[in-house]
Amino acid sequence: xxxxxxxxxxxxxxxxxxxxxxxxxxxxxxxxxxxxxxxxxxxxxxxxxxxxxxxxxxxxxxxxxxxxxxxxxxxxxxxxxxxxxxxxxxxxxxxxxxxxxxxxxxxxxxxxxxxxxxxxxxxxxxxxxxxxxxxxxxxxxxxxxxxxxxxxxxxxxxxxxxxxx
Numbered sequence: 001x002x003x004x005x006x007x008x009x010x011x012x013x014x015x016x017x018x019x020x021x022x023x024x025x026x027x028x029x030x031x032x033x034x035x036x037x038x039x040x041x042x043x044x045x046x047x048x049x050x051x052x053x054x055x056x057x058x059x060x061x062x063x064x065x066x067x068x069x070x071x072x073x074x075x076x077x078x079x080x081x082x083x084x085x086x087x088x089x090x091x092x093x094x095x096x097x098x099x100x101x102x103x104x105x106x107x108x109x110x111x112x113x114x115x116x117x118x119x120x121x122x123x124x125x126x127x128x129x130x131x132x133x134x135x136x137x138x139x140x141x142x143x144x145x146x147x148x149x150x151x152x153x154x155x156x157x158x159x160x161x162x163x164x165x
Contacts, residue, residue, distance in 0.1 A: 008051050010035060012060070012093065020064060020090025023074035027085060037083065044083040049075075064089040 014029035015021060021029075027037050036045045052075070055061045056068060065072045065088075074088040 003054065004047070004051070007035075007047065008055065011048075011051055011055060015061060015091065015093045018092060020092045022087040023085050023091060024087050026091055042082045044077055044081055049077065049083075059094050061091055062094045063091045 010033065011030065013033070014026050030048075031037055035048065037048050038044050053070065056070065056073060059068065061073075063073050070076060072089060073091055074086045076084045078084055
């Protein structure tokens, strides 16, 4: 069977941005995206299992057990080529997979950004009005006031205790 790179990528999408997913949730997500897992008669879809095995064998996806066999992912192909699956360990993208390392840069224009935009990541620019600090202080005045007063009191008591020694 030829490897369909687009299909292989589609199999990874439910794992993107997750720490771990149960196999039943993963397969449900694939079904909801229109990916055929098994035929109506219960037989495994050959394209699915071939691509899933490839992802497992190349260690693009891993599981919490650390093993590479399909059974350790909670998938088994019966003697009649029926698909059997159960929740046994969480599956996830391997640490090395690029989908697992997407970075979002948020830049505050008024904050004097001193960095570099990176390619291959999501970059977002936030423009905040100058009065945002004043607005925040007015909304949080009581908390700020009492925090400052408490800090001054602790400082004065500390100095007073040092003078008494």
